[in-house]
Amino acid sequence: METNKTKEILKIQDIRVQFGGLSALDGVDLTIPEGAIFGIVGPNGAGKTTLFNVISGILSPTAGKVYFNGKDVTGNPPHVMAKIGIGRTFQVVRPFSSLTVLDNVLAAYGERFYSNIVLSFKNYRKKVYIEEVDKILDETGLLDFRDRVASTLPLGYQRRLEIARALALSPSVILLDESFSGLSFSEMDELSELVLNLNKQGITVLIIEHNMPITLKLCQTISVLNYGKKIAEGEPDDIVHDPLVIEAYLGKKRGKV
Amino acid sequence: MWLQQLINGLTIGGVYALISIGLTMVYGVLKIIHVAHAGVYVIGAYTGLYTYIFTHNFFLALILSMAVSAFFGVLIQNYVYFPLLKYPPIVPLIASIGIFISIEEGIRLIFGPYIKSFPNGLFSERYHLGSAYLSGTQLTVLVLSFVFILILWYITERTKFGVSLKAVSQDMEMAEVMSINSKRVTLITFAIGSALAGIAGLLVGVYFNSVYPAMGDMPAYKSLAIIVVGGMGNIWGTFYAAILVGLIETILIGTLSIPLPRDSLAFIFMILVLMIKPEGLSFLFNKR
Amino acid sequence: MSSYLVTLLITMGMYIILALGLNIIVGYAGQISLGHAAFWAIGAYSFAILTTKFSLSFVLSGILAVIITVFIGVILGLPSLRVKEDFLAITTIGINFIVQAVFKYTPFFGGAMGIGGIPFPKWGDNMFTNTQFFILTYIMVFFAMLVSFIFKRSWAGLASSAIKDDELASDMVGIDPRRFKILAFALGSAYAGIAGILYASFMGFISPEDFSFAVSVAILSMVMVGGENTIVGPTFGAILLISLPEIFRPIQDYRMLLYGGLLLIMMRFQPSGFFGEGGIVWRLIKPKKS
Numbered sequence: 001m002e003t004n005k006t007k008e009i010l011k012i013q014d015i016r017v018q019f020g021g022l023s024a025l026d027g028v029d030l031t032i033p034e035g036a037i038f039g040i041v042g043p044n045g046a047g048k049t050t051l052f053n054v055i056s057g058i059l060s061p062t063a064g065k066v067y068f069n070g071k072d073v074t075g076n077p078p079h080v081m082a083k084i085g086i087g088r089t090f091q092v093v094r095p096f097s098s099l100t101v102l103d104n105v106l107a108a109y110g111e112r113f114y115s116n117i118v119l120s121f122k123n124y125r126k127k128v129y130i131e132e133v134d135k136i137l138d139e140t141g142l143l144d145f146r147d148r149v150a151s152t153l154p155l156g157y158q159r160r161l162e163i164a165r166a167l168a169l170s171p172s173v174i175l176l177d178e179s180f181s182g183l184s185f186s187e188m189d190e191l192s193e194l195v196l197n198l199n200k201q202g203i204t205v206l207i208i209e210h211n212m213p214i215t216l217k218l219c220q221t222i223s224v225l226n227y228g229k230k231i232a233e234g235e236p237d238d239i240v241h242d243p244l245v246i247e248a249y250l251g252k253k254r255g256k257v
Numbered sequence: 258m259w260l261q262q263l264i265n266g267l268t269i270g271g272v273y274a275l276i277s278i279g280l281t282m283v284y285g286v287l288k289i290i291h292v293a294h295a296g297v298y299v300i301g302a303y304t305g306l307y308t309y310i311f312t313h314n315f316f317l318a319l320i321l322s323m324a325v326s327a328f329f330g331v332l333i334q335n336y337v338y339f340p341l342l343k344y345p346p347i348v349p350l351i352a353s354i355g356i357f358i359s360i361e362e363g364i365r366l367i368f369g370p371y372i373k374s375f376p377n378g379l380f381s382e383r384y385h386l387g388s389a390y391l392s393g394t395q396l397t398v399l400v401l402s403f404v405f406i407l408i409l410w411y412i413t414e415r416t417k418f419g420v421s422l423k424a425v426s427q428d429m430e431m432a433e434v435m436s437i438n439s440k441r442v443t444l445i446t447f448a449i450g451s452a453l454a455g456i457a458g459l460l461v462g463v464y465f466n467s468v469y470p471a472m473g474d475m476p477a478y479k480s481l482a483i484i485v486v487g488g489m490g491n492i493w494g495t496f497y498a499a500i501l502v503g504l505i506e507t508i509l510i511g512t513l514s515i516p517l518p519r520d521s522l523a524f525i526f527m528i529l530v531l532m533i534k535p536e537g538l539s540f541l542f543n544k545r
Numbered sequence: 546m547s548s549y550l551v552t553l554l555i556t557m558g559m560y561i562i563l564a565l566g567l568n569i570i571v572g573y574a575g576q577i578s579l580g581h582a583a584f585w586a587i588g589a590y591s592f593a594i595l596t597t598k599f600s601l602s603f604v605l606s607g608i609l610a611v612i613i614t615v616f617i618g619v620i621l622g623l624p625s626l627r628v629k630e631d632f633l634a635i636t637t638i639g640i641n642f643i644v645q646a647v648f649k650y651t652p653f654f655g656g657a658m659g660i661g662g663i664p665f666p667k668w669g670d671n672m673f674t675n676t677q678f679f680i681l682t683y684i685m686v687f688f689a690m691l692v693s694f695i696f697k698r699s700w701a702g703l704a705s706s707a708i709k710d711d712e713l714a715s716d717m718v719g720i721d722p723r724r725f726k727i728l729a730f731a732l733g734s735a736y737a738g739i740a741g742i743l744y745a746s747f748m749g750f751i752s753p754e755d756f757s758f759a760v761s762v763a764i765l766s767m768v769m770v771g772g773e774n775t776i777v778g779p780t781f782g783a784i785l786l787i788s789l790p791e792i793f794r795p796i797q798d799y800r801m802l803l804y805g806g807l808l809l810i811m812m813r814f815q816p817s818g819f820f821g822e823g824g825i826v827w828r829l830i831k832p833k834k835s
Binding site: 290485 | 571575577624627628630631632634635636638639640642643645646649650758762765766769798799801802804805806807808809810811812813816
Binding site: 058078079082083087098103106107108110111120124168169 | 703706
């Protein structure tokens, strides 16, 4: 997709999250252009997952705003965020473990029926729906596993399953929370390709990742968080040379010794 | 009049505390709703009763009812709860109800369904305290309840086991990492909690001078309400909740004679607390 | 059929409906409820009051009784939005005791004496025979199974399973957990309401003791021993737990011990029940799973 019109799809304004006296996010601003692959990096405890939790509605921020397509969506519950087109995956995978792969994705596909009580009582295993979901399973490489119970899948496929589930929402943004961790090299390559493919279809991708090579390769823009604050933002090349970023990472290493 | 009700309320509250604290300790370590705890309480009452009938030694009755109750508690945790930890909480809960029914029925079949009482003359003295009076049994129950709660306080707050217990209650895996033997801690917890239930059974038997198979029914469910009010797993929250429920029951029904169902009061109180503070009274203790 | 057998089968039918209703709450939506007898009581008492005090017809009273039960069931299901698992289990126990106490201590509901003179249904001008009542009961059982079947394969059923597996993840894929938990309580209450009507009408007399906590335990045991999250499981559970006391009538004194022992042994060695996922019956039918 051509991104000559740099419309912002997601705007995060001065987000603060406090747990008790601790500040997990301390005034973070982000602007994510439509169609981007946007990376968020930072040491452990920097507040990356907290940020995702705010965007996806799991946490209400103590202060600040989240705008989606120009509309204020701050504090909406997750199912509302899902409905307007924000899908996400979890750092520790959370498939519907007793359901099959197909049913896992159907459960998300059903989002368009759930708010109508009459439609809610219709049979969900209809050919039309299954065909739609099969397309998603095919795209994410899960078609061979569609009748397997989710809990029996290897981790790499559970991660794909979470992406497939997010895709079934026909999202305009998906948030990938360390989807690459725990994968083999070949799995990482396949997943990178999938991410690029989704992006080509116009889906904006937000990535939290520890694996720097992958982040640098995939993302057009990277934001660096440390102690709940944004300390740098820019293109991958600039980020790796930013003294603040180097300090944040090296400082952490020094702390270990 | 008020002093009398206060004494009566404290006596009942003290016994509630004994049985509920054991329940809350068990919940703390295993996150299981141990309904069968009230079965252990009945076992304690019968052990104490028969020991006393045969020996006329109240001290021995107390020791034996603690020992036998602790034995059954450990048996239940080792052979039923431990293997069921990996299942959803409803599975051990139903198993626990099954154990409770089996214990009560087993006792009924062995000892008969009738109310049994202690041989006469056990603590028959009376003490006057201003306008109120204390019977010997009441004094015994009151003093022993608080003595055992004090001992428990010492164990949980001043010993190494107490520290381990708190660690395991917080997070069993973390406790293992800190090289605490969580299985041993759980066993000791069950032993202590069940011993407390046994004492409670014996004391209630003495207080009302009646021991019968179904005597555990009401404590089984009332103590659940009490531990929710106290904040599930929180020992001192449960202690205060038990005293509070004992006092409320005695004062509302005894003094003000409000026509409320005595045995539902604890649950009404519980639902009120849940609506206001879902974490129960534990918020009073977490700040430290 | 002998009158003893008909009575037994009608009782069984009521419990099948109750167990299937509770299965929607526990088995499909994963919400622990240990107070199902309270919903049953509300159905029975609503019907009893409407027919005896307001002299409404059987059918009208029945419809209103179900509506009232669903309405109150939804209100009593609200704690499930706030508290989870163990807290919910204890809260529902509390609800059982409180509802029972309300009926017991309110003179309007007949107090401890209960309510008598509840009418039997009529066929034209004639009272139903027991056999006709039996047929009515099993028509209701059929509908209970049908609705369970439709629910399980519907979007709502899928959403409920997702909530049961992982509430947060289900929220994240567009499922509003509150909506479907309340729906489960509403449906479960509707079942209990129907069973309540059948019970009140068949017995002609109800009292608070009929709906004790022990009854809630029995209904939940039917669901769990039979195998939750299935239709055949709770049905079988109800048949088993209702007929066992009859089978063991000669050793009546040991009935409760056997019941307690059955709960313990099933949960200890076969937690998914007879017909649940990986239950004992499936393993006997097809010993090797490919």
